[in-house]
Every structure is written in C-alpha cells, then in structure tokens.
Amino acid sequence: MRSQRTLGRPPLVLVLPGALAAALLVVPLVTLVLDTPWGSFVDQLRTSAVRDALRITALASVATVVACLVLGTPLAWLLARVEFRGRTLLRAAVAVPLVLPPVVAGVALVSALGRSGLLGSVLRETTGLTIPYTTTAVVIAHTFVSMPFYVLSVEGALRSSGEQYDVVAATLGADRWTTFRRVTLPLAMPGVLAGAILAWARSLGEFGATITFAGNYPGTTQTMPSLIYQVLQTDPEVARTLSMILLVVSVAILAALRNRWLTTP
Amino acid sequence: MKTLVTAAVLALVLPLAACGGGDDGGDSKTITVLAAASLTGSFTDLAHRFEADHPGVHVRLAFDSSATLAQQAVDGAPADVLATADTATMDGAKSALAASPKTFATNTMVLVTPADNPAGITGFQDIDNSHVTYVACVETAPCGKVAAALIADNHVTTKPASLEVDVKSVLAKVTSDEADAGFVYATDGVAAGKDVETFAIPHAADEVTSYPIAPLTQSQDAALARQFVDLVVSDQGQQVLHDAGFGKP
Numbered sequence: 001m002r003s004q005r006t007l008g009r010p011p012l013v014l015v016l017p018g019a020l021a022a023a024l025l026v027v028p029l030v031t032l033v034l035d036t037p038w039g040s041f042v043d044q045l046r047t048s049a050v051r052d053a054l055r056i057t058a059l060a061s062v063a064t065v066v067a068c069l070v071l072g073t074p075l076a077w078l079l080a081r082v083e084f085r086g087r088t089l090l091r092a093a094v095a096v097p098l099v100l101p102p103v104v105a106g107v108a109l110v111s112a113l114g115r116s117g118l119l120g121s122v123l124r125e126t127t128g129l130t131i132p133y134t135t136t137a138v139v140i141a142h143t144f145v146s147m148p149f150y151v152l153s154v155e156g157a158l159r160s161s162g163e164q165y166d167v168v169a170a171t172l173g174a175d176r177w178t179t180f181r182r183v184t185l186p187l188a189m190p191g192v193l194a195g196a197i198l199a200w201a202r203s204l205g206e207f208g209a210t211i212t213f214a215g216n217y218p219g220t221t222q223t224m225p226s227l228i229y230q231v232l233q234t235d236p237e238v239a240r241t242l243s244m245i246l247l248v249v250s251v252a253i254l255a256a257l258r259n260r261w262l263t264t265p
Numbered sequence: 266m267k268t269l270v271t272a273a274v275l276a277l278v279l280p281l282a283a284c285g286g287g288d289d290g291g292d293s294k295t296i297t298v299l300a301a302a303s304l305t306g307s308f309t310d311l312a313h314r315f316e317a318d319h320p321g322v323h324v325r326l327a328f329d330s331s332a333t334l335a336q337q338a339v340d341g342a343p344a345d346v347l348a349t350a351d352t353a354t355m356d357g358a359k360s361a362l363a364a365s366p367k368t369f370a371t372n373t374m375v376l377v378t379p380a381d382n383p384a385g386i387t388g389f390q391d392i393d394n395s396h397v398t399y400v401a402c403v404e405t406a407p408c409g410k411v412a413a414a415l416i417a418d419n420h421v422t423t424k425p426a427s428l429e430v431d432v433k434s435v436l437a438k439v440t441s442d443e444a445d446a447g448f449v450y451a452t453d454g455v456a457a458g459k460d461v462e463t464f465a466i467p468h469a470a471d472e473v474t475s476y477p478i479a480p481l482t483q484s485q486d487a488a489l490a491r492q493f494v495d496l497v498v499s500d501q502g503q504q505v506l507h508d509a510g511f512g513k514p
Contacts, residue, residue, distance in 0.1 A: 115398075116442035132443055133398065133426035215427025215438075216403065222428075230430060233332035234405040 029247065036244040037237050044241045052219045053227040054245070056135065060223060061203035064142040068150040068199045071143075073192065076154035077180065081163065091155075098148045105145055106212025113140065114213070137214035138221050142206050146199035153198060157191020158184065194257065201253045204246065296489050297325040297343060299334040301350035301476070302433050303372065303408075303450050307509040308348070314505075315496055322489060330406050330431040332357075341483055345490040348478040348497070350450075351407035355477040363487060366477035369497050371512035372450045373469045374411050377439050377461040384445035389466050392446050393421045399446040400438045403428035408435070411472045412448035418468040436461075450474075455510035475514065 044050055078084075079091050097105055113120045113131045124130050131137045165187060169179040185192070207225035214221040216230065224246055232239040300308045305328050312324035327334070331349035335358040338347045347362070348369070349355045355366050376399075378386050384397045392399045401416070402409030409428065416425075429435045432449050439447040440460045454463040478497055480490035496502050503513070 110441065110443065114441070114443050130398070211430070215400070216429065217425065217427050230403050230405055230428075233330060233336075233430070236336070 032240065032243060032247060036240050040237075041241055041244070044238060045245070049218055049222075049227060050242065050245075053222050053224045053242075056138065056220070056222060057204060057224040059135065060138045060142050060206075061200050063139045064146050064203040065196050065200050067139065067143045068147055068196060069192075072147050072150040072195070072199075073154060073185075076151045076158060077184070079151070080155045080158035081166070081184075094151055095148055097145055098152075100145075102145060102206065102208025103212055106141065106209040109141055109144060109209060109213040113137075132213060133215045133217065133221060135214075135220055138210055138223065141209040141213045142203040145206055145209055146202040149198040149202055150195035153195030154188060154191045157188040157195075161187040197253055197257055201250065204249060204253075293321045293323060294486060294489065295323045295325055296345040296484070296486060296493060297327065298346045298348065298493060299327050299329070299338060299342070299344050300348040301331045301334065301407075302328050302431050303350055303452055304328065304348060304476070305433075306456050307452075307506050307511070310505050310509075311496060311502055314501065315493055318496075319489070319492070324493070331355075332406060338481055338483075343483065343485075344481055345484040345486065346478065346480055346493050348476060349407075350476055351410075351474050352477055354407065355479065361481050361483065363480040363482045363484060363490070364494075366479035367494065367498055368475045368514040369478050369502070370476040370506045370514055372452055372474045372476065372510075373512065374408070374415060374448055374466055374472065375451050375454045375469065376446055376464040376466055377436070377449050377454050377457065378446045378464070379439055379442045379444075380460055380462060381442075382445075382462050383442065386446055386462075386464065389419065389464055393419075393423055395423055397423070397445045398426045399423075399448070400427045400429055400435050400444045401425045401448040402432055402435055403430055406431055407474060408432040408448070408450065411474060414472050415448070415466050415468060418471065419466070450510075451512075452510035473512070476511070 045054075075094070079087065079094070100108075110132070111117050113123075115121065115124055115130050115132060120131060131140065161184070165183050166179050169183045170176075174182065205225060206223065207229065210221070210223055211226050211229075216222050216226045218227075222230075224242060228239050228242045228246070231242060298308065298312065308326055308328075312326055315324050316322055327344070329337075331351060331354040334347060335349060335354040338344060338358045338361040341361070347355070347358060349358075350372070352366075352368075355362075376386075376389050376392065378384065384391070384394075386392065386397070391397065401412035404410055404413050408431070412425075426444065427438070429438065432453055435444075435447040436449050436453050436457060438444040439449075440457060448466075449457075451463075454461060478494050480487060480494055484490040497506075507513075
C-alpha cells in the first residue's frame with residue numbers, strides 16, 4: 001500500500017486495457033459455467049461415449065507423461081550438460097512443435113508414420129503393423145506436441161541448478177550416471193514436476209494432431225476434445241457439458257501448479 | 266522496442282483495415298453463400314457464372330459440414346444463402362430461412378479406393394474383411410448417417426477404422442493412401458478423378474440424399490439472394506450439378 005501512495009494512482013491508459021484483457025480471459029469461461037446444463041451433468045458422465053473418451057484421454061495423457069519422463073529427461077540432460085555440434089540447432093528444433101499449429105503436427109506425423117509415410121511404409125512392409133487408427137497413434141501424437149513443454153522446462157531447471165554440484169560429485173568419485181541419479185536429477189525435480197504437469201495438460205487438450213494422424217473412433221482413438229468437436233455439430237448443450245468436464249480438470253491442474261504461477265514473487 | 270510496438274500495432278490494425286476494404290468498389294456488392302462441403306466444385310463454378318451475369322457482384326463462398334453451417338445460419342452469421350447436404354440440417358435452420366427450401370440436387374454414396382487399390386478391392390463386399398481398413402463419416406454428419414445405413418443394409422460386420430467429421434476428410438484419408446477404402450458421395454468420386462477407383466454400393470439407391478437451398482432472413486440483399494437460388498435451380502445450374510455427378514432433384 002505504501003508504494004501506491006508514493007507512486008500515485010495507476011494511470012487509466014494501463015488500467016483500461018488491462019481490465020479488457022482480464023475480461024476477455026475470464027468472461028467466456030464464466031459463461032461456459034453458467035451455460036452448462038448442470039441437471040444432466042452426471043447423466044452425461046454415464047454415457048458410454050463419454051466414458052470411452054474420458055478413458056482414452058486419461059490413458060493417453062498418462063502414457064504421454066511417462067514417455068516424456070523416460071525419453072524427455074535424457075534429451076533435456078543432453079541439451080543442458082553435453083557440448084556437441086548442432087546443439088543450438090537441436091534445441092531450436094525441439095521447440096518447434098510449441099509453435100506449430102497442431103493440424104500441421106498431424107500432417108507431419110502422417111508423412112513420417114502414416115501407412116504410406118517414410119517410416120510407416122517400411123514398418124508396414126517388414127512387420128505388417130500400421131500405426132494410424134490405434135491408441136498408440138494417439139499417444140505418439142500427444143507426445144509429439146507435449147514433449148517440448150517438458151524438455152524445455154527440465155532443461156531450464158538443469159541449467160539454473162548449475163553444473164558445480166555435478167563437478168563436486170565427480171571430484172568425490174561419482175561416475176556420470178551416479179551423479180545424474182543422485183545429484184543432478186534431485187536438484188532439477190521442481191522442473192521435472194512442472195514439465196510433467198504442463199505436458200499432461202497439453203495432452204488433455206490435444207485435438208488437431210490426434211484427429212489428423214490417429215483418426216476418430218469411439219473406444220480406440222476418440223479423445224474428449226474430438227468428442228466435443230463431433231457433438232458440437234448436433235447437440236451444443238452436450239458439448240458444453242463435456243467442455244465443462246475438461247475445464248474442471250484444467251482448473252485442477254492449475255491448482256496443482258498454484259505455487260509456481262498463482263503466487264506472486 | 267519502438268519498432269516492435271509499431272509492428273505489433275500494425276499487425277493488429279492491418280487485418281481490420283483489409284476487412285473494411287470490401288466496400289471500396291463503389292456500388293459493388295457481396296453475397297455470402299454457405300454451402301455443404303460436397304458442393305465445393307459445382308458452387309465455385311456457379312458463383313463465377315453468377316458474377317459474370319451480375320457485374321459488380323462478388324459471391325463469397327463458405328464450405329463446411331452442413332450441421333456447422335446450419336448452426337451458423339441460426340446464430341445470425343452474415344450470409345445470404347444456405348445450401349445443405351440433407352433436409353434434416355436445413356429443417357434445423359428453419360428459423361433463419363427467408364423462404365421455404367427448394368431441393369436442387371440428389372447424391373448417392375459410393376465406395377472409393379486409392380488409385381492403386383492396395384487392398385485389391387473388387388467390389389463392395391470386399392470391405393467386410395478384417396484386413397481392409399476403411400473409413401466413413403461420423404453418424405452426426407449427413408454422410409455418416411447414409412454410410413451407417415448402408416453398412417447395416419449390407420450386413421457388413423467389420424467396423425470403420427475412423428469416423429471422420431466430414432466427407433472431405435474421408436476422401437483425404439483415401440487419396441493419401443491412409444485408408445484402403447472410404448464411403449464418399451458419388452460427386453466426390455467424380456471430383457477426385459484419377460486419384461480414386463470407384464465402386465457401387467448395393468442398396469445405395471435406397472439412401473439418396475437431397476440437397477435443399479434457401480435464402481436467409483439476415484440477407485442484406487434479398488433480391489440477389491433469391492437470384493442465386495434461381496440460378497442453382499435453373500437449367501444452367503442443373504447442368505453444372507449434373508456434370509459434377511449430382512442426380513436430379
């Protein structure tokens with residue numbers, strides 16, 4: 001309050017656009033809550049289409065997080081700790097899916113792993129397996145769009161925790177794997193957790209890449225966002241209910257992250 | 266920093282300026298036609314003919330799934346004419362129609378395979394095989410309702426690998442070789458030309474879809490909207506639709 005007095009009233013030129021920005025972000029969510037037909041909310045949760053979509057979404061998002069932990073952590077460590085040629089280029093490439101329109105991600109995945117894709121056709125000829133139209137395809141699509149969030153978060157944590165502890169561990173006789181397990185990773189744990197939650201949230205909302213690469217079939221590839229898009233064409237009221245379910249989950253994630261984002265430094 | 270701010274302001278304002286530029290041409294007028302995705306080819310052609318017959322008039326076309334367009338029409342989207350791929354979606358938009366809809370074309374469903382026919386399909390019955398990957402529209406779309414009826418009529422026991430949101434997505438899955446076969450309209454088969462091989466579906470004649478068209482209440486120029494509808498149902502319009510593979514209304 002004291003700084004308020006010395007600095008004077010906040011100028012309207014900042015207050016008005018700020019209030020407009022806040023309204024733009026908050027009003028649609030409030031209207032979504034108000035428009036939700038709460039009377040039929042629980043009944044909607046019980047329909048088999050919604051149960052299937054919720055199951056696929058939950059399964060895919062958990063598998064995505066596991067894939068990020070197992071594959072993304074080593075990549076983040078390589079980017080943060082190992083000097084090699086083309087590292088800057090690789091880091092830039094890893095960040096591209098962050099800004100890529102999801103539909104483009106889907107088209108790219110089809111060109112690589114589709115039935116007639118570069119790798120997909122080889123896989124099909126040698127093993128007879130095809131990836132599209134399977135839950136595996138959903139997980140691959142989700143991992144493709146979610147991994148950058150995880151890798152960049154963990155890499156940032158690894159860089160800010162510094163290399164000096166690794167050096168100390170090495171002088172005490174620890175090999176690099178032991179150092180990674182006992183020193184580097186525990187220090188980067190906040191970044192690992194935040195990255196995992198970001199990746200999970202991104203996976204929950206994934207739509208474009210999934211419907212383009214994996215397709216849309218109830219029980220195998222239909223996720224909540226795909227179902228919402230489909231239902232919106234015939235029954236907007238049900239679509240609002242389903243959107244509400246995803247909103248509730250998203251807010252729960254934000255609550256889990258509250259220590260990082262919601263408290264001002 | 267200053268240039269950055271200028272660039273940001275320009276980026277925000279320029280598209281708005283471009284939007285406002287539509288009325289610059291003196292007495293030029295624009296009518297907007299909302300049309301089902303399967304009408305893409307024929308309505309683009311008809312729009313050019315309409316513009317040739319009405320100097321100074323620009324026809325703006327928006328193609329999407331019928332359900333989406335009908336919803337937009339009811340929500341008061343700035344448009345003049347609505348043409349859908351089935352009567353049910355048109356009935357749903359009843360409150361926005363300025364005149365009762367006229368049926369202007371019919372369509373039947375066919376099975377298409379990629380040009381090289383990777384699954385070696387020789388007729389419709391071949392899709393009833395677990396090694397064949399086929400796709401269809403989702404049942405909430407008109408094309409999906411017909412496909413589901415035909416799958417039931419022909420006692421096909423295998424299920425589609427994916428339910429696409431509109432018929433163009435089904436065709437794309439087939440032409441890109443991501444599916445062995447797909448349920449599309451006869452007109453899509455004609456439009457795809459050499460990219461696909463087309464097979465008749467038994468009982469398809471029992472599941473004919475009718476295409477209705479109607480002017481909208483929110484039209485800014487009711488006369489032009491009516492004239493576009495008249496062109497579509499005229500002999501000239503019917504010839505264009507016939508060439509695209511549509512059946513008679």
